[in-house]
Amino acid sequence: MTINFHILDGIKIGGIENLALTMSREGMPMEKNYLINLNKNINNFSNDISTKNKYKNLNIISFERRRGILFIAFLIKLFSKNKAHNVIIYFNNITSLWVVLGAKIAGVNNLAICVQNLIESFSIKNLKLIFLMRIFNMLNVKLVPCSYAIKNSFLNFNKNIIFSNVIPNCINVKSFQNEVQKNIKFRKINSPITIMMVARLDEIKDQETLLRAYAKINKKCNLILVGDGNKRAYLEGIASELGLDIKKIFVGSKLDIPAMLAEADIFAFSTTLSEGFGIALIEAMAARLPITATDVPACREVLDDGKAGILIPKGRVDLWINSLNEIISSSTKRDYYIEKSAQNLKKYDSKIVKTKWLILFKE
Numbered sequence: 001m002t003i004n005f006h007i008l009d010g011i012k013i014g015g016i017e018n019l020a021l022t023m024s025r026e027g028m029p030m031e032k033n034y035l036i037n038l039n040k041n042i043n044n045f046s047n048d049i050s051t052k053n054k055y056k057n058l059n060i061i062s063f064e065r066r067r068g069i070l071f072i073a074f075l076i077k078l079f080s081k082n083k084a085h086n087v088i089i090y091f092n093n094i095t096s097l098w099v100v101l102g103a104k105i106a107g108v109n110n111l112a113i114c115v116q117n118l119i120e121s122f123s124i125k126n127l128k129l130i131f132l133m134r135i136f137n138m139l140n141v142k143l144v145p146c147s148y149a150i151k152n153s154f155l156n157f158n159k160n161i162i163f164s165n166v167i168p169n170c171i172n173v174k175s176f177q178n179e180v181q182k183n184i185k186f187r188k189i190n191s192p193i194t195i196m197m198v199a200r201l202d203e204i205k206d207q208e209t210l211l212r213a214y215a216k217i218n219k220k221c222n223l224i225l226v227g228d229g230n231k232r233a234y235l236e237g238i239a240s241e242l243g244l245d246i247k248k249i250f251v252g253s254k255l256d257i258p259a260m261l262a263e264a265d266i267f268a269f270s271t272t273l274s275e276g277f278g279i280a281l282i283e284a285m286a287a288r289l290p291i292t293a294t295d296v297p298a299c300r301e302v303l304d305d306g307k308a309g310i311l312i313p314k315g316r317v318d319l320w321i322n323s324l325n326e327i328i329s330s331s332t333k334r335d336y337y338i339e340k341s342a343q344n345l346k347k348y349d350s351k352i353v354k355t356k357w358l359i360l361f362k363e
Contacts, residue, residue: 001030001031001032002030002031002032002085002086003031003032003034003082003083003084003085003086004024004031004032004033004034004084004085004086004087004088005034005036005079005082005084005086005087005088006020006023006024006033006034006035006036006088006090007020007036007038007087007088007089007090007091007099008020008035008036008037008038008090008091009037009038009039009042009091009095010037010038010039010041010042010043011037011042011043011044011045011046012042012044013044013045013228013253013255014200015116015169015277015278015279015280016090016091016114016116017044017045017090018171018279019090019114019146019169019170019279020035020088020090021035021045021055021058022170022171022172022350023088023170023350023353023354023357024058024059024060025054025055025057025058026172026350026351026354027057028354028355028358032059033059034059034060034061034082034084035058035059035060035061036060036061036062036063036078037060037061037062037063038063038065038066038095038099039063039064039065040062040063040064040065041064041065043062044253044255045255048255054175054179063078071098071102072098072101072102072105074102075098075099075101075102075103075106076102076105076106078102078106079102079103079106079107079108080106080107084103084108085108085110085361086110086112086361087099087103087108087110087111087112088112088113088114088357089111089112089113089114090114090116091116092113092114092115092116092117092129092132092133093129093132094132096113096132096136097132097135097136100113100136100139100141104139109140110142110361111139111140111141111142112141112142112143112144112164112357112360112361113136113141113142113143113144114144114146114167115143115144115145115146115150115151115154115163116146116150116169116276116277117150117274117276118147118149118150118153118154118274118275118276118298119153119154119157120153120273120274122157126157130154130157130158130161133154133158133161134158134160134161137161137162142164142360143161143162143163143164144163144164144165144166144167144360145163145166145167146166146167146168146169146276146277147166147168147276147277147297147298147301147302148166148297148301149275149276149277149296149297149298149300149301150276150277150298151163151166152297164360165356165360167353167356167357167360168277168302168347168348168353169277169279169282169348169353170282170348170349170350170352170353170354171279171282171283171286171348171349171350172349172350172351173286173345173346173348173349173350174349176258176283176286176287177286177287177288179256179258179259180258180259180261180262180286180287180288181262182258182262183258183259183262183263184262186262187262187263192221192222193220193221193222193265193266193328194221194222194223194224194263194264194265194266195214195221195222195223195224195264195265195266195267195268195324196223196224196225196226196260196261196263196264196266196267196268196289197210197223197224197225197226197227197267197268197269197270197280198226198227198254198257198260198261198267198280198283198284199225199226199227199269199271199278199280200227200228200229201225201227201228201229201230201231201232201235202229202230202231203230203231203272203274204271204272204274204275205227205231205270205271205272205275206270206271206272206294206314206315207225207231207235207270208235208238208270209270209294209314209315209316209317209320210223210225210268210270210320211223211235211238211239211242211244211249212238212242212317212320213317213320213321213324214244214324215242215243215244216317216321217321217324217325217328218244220325220328221265221266221324221328222248223244223249224248224249224251224260224263224264225249225250225251226251226252226253226254226257226260227252227253228252228253232250235250236250257280257283258283258287261283261284261287261289262287264284264287264289265289265334266289266290266291266292266324266327266328266334267280267281267284267287267289267290267291267292268291268292268293268320268324269281269284269291269292269293269294269299270293270294270312270320271293271294271296271298271299272294272296272314273296273297273314275294275296275297275298275299276298277298277302278293278298278299278302281293281299281302281303281309282302282345282348284341285308285341285342285344285345285348286345288338288341288342289338289341290309290310290327290333290334290335290336290337290338290341291303291308291309291310291337291341292309292310292311292312292320292323292324292327293309293310293311293312294311294312294313294314295311295312295313295314296314299311302348303341303344304340304344307340307344308337308340308341308343308344309337309340309341310323310327310337
């Protein structure tokens, strides 16, 4: 029996956390998966995990947050006691290093870090991150980027970093689609066209451009922004200046994303060059929604160079208006992109992606 550990430092609402939850409950023959939460005070999924049927196969172990030497001692004990064979760490910072050291001392050799964020500049923060990546290389930790956009962003600054093959983020496509279908039947007949974006309201995303475009077409459709973050007040201020209804647009963070997407007709993903992957894009594909997104490397990659969705140059409000107008008015165009994205979705299914991880650990 192979024991796999999936490690998070707190379970927040976001793509990385959803990935860890998916991977840790996708069992293959002769393996057991555990989700290890190193900070039990942060668990936004606690109620869902205890009540929702989809988490019935999830084995979760949560701990009080520890720091310093005591943290490494705790990790050594954790890995020694549970005899983990493979460890995937879903964050990349100094805490990751302590996890790696604890696992190494306990005799765990198969360690991987899921690299989820790209770098754009030579900031002090990014220089520290590059240095950390080189340490992981020396410790024989597999660095696994979830997109070529992420991999290339690091190699542009330091070509000596050794990465494993790119393994994309994933969802359980069949399960996700079943959840969407369960909720679609509750949607009101003849409800207006709804554009939806699911993402944190932070500096990596660009909801402002979408809001400015929507202000020009709001008589034709509704806009819903699912998510929360440090830019919410700023974005609500923009929406207010544009004369938009804040209460209808900003609905906050939601755990049941399939239920939310069941209310949508078009998925919008307005983001920045800092975007590393965009797991919301594959969720929108699974929900059979036509997608319009910003033309940045990560979105270009996930949407197959624009074959599986419309790509709009960054910050171009005018082109967002044109594109949304076209897709709102043409059911034929909506259907075309729905079928193209469905073809593109297969490679992001959790069964295929999980197999890639198993192959990685056997190398």
